[in-house]
Amino acid sequence: xxxxxxxxxxxxxxxxxxxxxxxxxxxxxxxxxxxxxxxxxxxxxxxxxxxxxxxxxxxxxxxxxxxxxxxxxxxxxxxxxxxxxxxxxxxxxxxxxxxxxxxxxxxxxxxxxxxxxxxxxxxxxxxxxxxxxxxxxxxxxxxxxxxxxxxxxxxxxxxxxxxxxxxxxxxxxxxxxxxxxxxxxxxxxxxxxxxxxxxxxxxxxxxxxxxxxxxxxxxxxxxxxxxxx
Amino acid sequence: xxxxxxxxxxxxxxxxxxxxxxxxxxxxxxxxxxxxxxxxxxxxxxxxxxxxxxxxxxxxxxxxxxxxxxxxxxxxxxxxxxxxxxxxxxxxxxxxxxxxxxxxxxxxxxxxxxxxxxxxxxxxxxxxxxxxxxxxxxxxxxxxxxxxxxxxxxxxxxxxxxxxxxxxxxxxxxxxxxxxxxxxxxxxxxxxxxxxxxxxxxxxxxxxxxxxxxxxxxxxxxxxxxxxx
Numbered sequence: 251x252x253x254x255x256x257x258x259x260x261x262x263x264x265x266x267x268x269x270x271x272x273x274x275x276x277x278x279x280x281x282x283x284x285x286x287x288x289x290x291x292x293x294x295x296x297x298x299x300x301x302x303x304x305x306x307x308x309x310x311x312x313x314x315x316x317x318x319x320x321x322x323x324x325x326x327x328x329x330x331x332x333x334x335x336x337x338x339x340x341x342x343x344x345x346x347x348x349x350x351x352x353x354x355x356x357x358x359x360x361x362x363x364x365x366x367x368x369x370x371x372x373x374x375x376x377x378x379x380x381x382x383x384x385x386x387x388x389x390x391x392x393x394x395x396x397x398x399x400x401x402x403x404x405x406x407x408x409x410x411x412x413x414x415x416x417x418x419x420x421x422x423x424x425x426x427x428x429x430x431x432x433x434x435x436x437x438x439x440x441x442x443x444x445x446x447x448x449x450x451x452x453x454x455x456x457x458x459x460x461x462x463x464x465x466x467x468x469x470x471x472x473x474x475x476x477x478x479x
Numbered sequence: 480x481x482x483x484x485x486x487x488x489x490x491x492x493x494x495x496x497x498x499x500x501x502x503x504x505x506x507x508x509x510x511x512x513x514x515x516x517x518x519x520x521x522x523x524x525x526x527x528x529x530x531x532x533x534x535x536x537x538x539x540x541x542x543x544x545x546x547x548x549x550x551x552x553x554x555x556x557x558x559x560x561x562x563x564x565x566x567x568x569x570x571x572x573x574x575x576x577x578x579x580x581x582x583x584x585x586x587x588x589x590x591x592x593x594x595x596x597x598x599x600x601x602x603x604x605x606x607x608x609x610x611x612x613x614x615x616x617x618x619x620x621x622x623x624x625x626x627x628x629x630x631x632x633x634x635x636x637x638x639x640x641x642x643x644x645x646x647x648x649x650x651x652x653x654x655x656x657x658x659x660x661x662x663x664x665x666x667x668x669x670x671x672x673x674x675x676x677x678x679x680x681x682x683x684x685x686x687x688x689x690x691x692x693x694x695x696x697x698x699x700x701x702x703x704x705x706x707x708x
Contacts, residue, residue: 253483253484253485253487253488254481254482254483254484255483255488255490256482257482257527257529257530258530259484259488259489259490259491259530260488260491260530261488262488262491262571298486299489299571300486301486301487301488301489301569302562302569303562304560304562305558305560305571326557326558328555329555329558329573331528331533331534331535331573332533333531333532340531342491342528342534344558344560344571
């Protein structure tokens with residue numbers, strides 16, 4: 251045990267909240283812990299930060315090791331430092347979050363994870379540590395963000411119907427949205443480009459397909475535009 | 480040196496970005512470092528987190544010790560963990576920020592701070608560590624926030640003119656705002672209550688005084704309202 255310091259030091263970890271958008275559901279990725287504390291309990295993928303890696307690197311590494319997911323954009327969420335959040339000792343964790351399309355990712359448990367699975371948010375198992383609280387905060391952030399930035403466009407096909415876009419917002423906000431208001435607002439933002447195409451292979455009247463005008467969005471963002479639903 | 484661990488550990492610090500709103504200026508609070516590294520350089524108030532205090536407690540304690548400021552609402556900003564940000568060793572810092580009315584606070588340097596002072600943002604001295612980067616991020620957050628939440632109403636007198644409110648936004652956003660558009664937007668949000676009173680003791684035509692409808696704001700926030708300027 252060769253690492254000695256003048257004052258006691260907290261251990262530093264990272265934890266990752268990965269939201270997965272399913273056809274009709276918003277899920278979160280959990281792993282089942284192989285080791286104590288909280289052995290066999292479900293928890294967020296995460297682990298100790300190495301002294302020679304950045305926080306972002308640690309988050310990506312732990313997520314990849316424990317769940318097999320390597321290509322999501324993790325954004326730093328918040329750092330949790332309550333005194334009793336880990337039964338072993340003082341552990342401060344830097345939490346990250348991401349929103350991904352569930353079907354894009356194959357998951358596979360390894361290292362400290364016995365199992366890995368997507369859970370529906372309103373049917374979570376009992377979680378280790380303060381991970382329920384971390385997920386709550388990630389959801390708050392996601393819902394706050396979706397109101398002023400078009401997060402989530404990446405999760406739709408390149409050409410989509412307004413119904414698909416509305417469903418995405420309803421899933422993330424977890425509440426129904428009035429169709430007429432939604433259409434009025436989203437079209438008035440002038441961020442969608444109407445294409446010549448309509449849906450294919452549907453029984454009902456085929457709906458118009460739209461694509462997202464990323465250039466215009468970036469320009470508006472620079473001007474201090476706020477995307478509010 | 481009695482604290483020994485199996486793996487090397489980063490040191491954990493907190494740093495505080497306190498923005499002070501002056502009559503006509505947005506400033507930031509800096510201290511001059513008494514100790515190495517970066518002795519005599521200007522830096523953010525901050526220091527090491529004790530193993531028996533939360534991150535929020537550490538931020539409040541360090542700010543009070545080094546600057547004398549005790550009553551601002553510090554919000555966690557971001558955690559900075561670049562490998563080379565401190566010349567001594569790996570130090571991870573949890574940054575906090577606050578927006579305060581400059582005239583409400585008396586500042587007084589103590590402990591590790593030789594001096595403490597408010598600096599205008601476009602005239603900062605050379606800063607220790609990555610503190611210039613931390614201030615940049617705090618400014619981004621503040622400007623993002625002011626676009627969708629009425630942060631800053633606490634900084635105005637209980638009854639204020641629309642010109643005072645516009646000036647507050649201009650200071651925080653650091654750009655002029657068109658008067659007609661600002662009034663139209665701010666009044667259409669229906670968050671201001673027009674009072675029977677007008678300004679006192681002014682030479683020009685006395686302007687109407689308004690107060691902020693906090694109850695309505697809280698209700699709208701719960702409904703997913705977004706405050707966009």
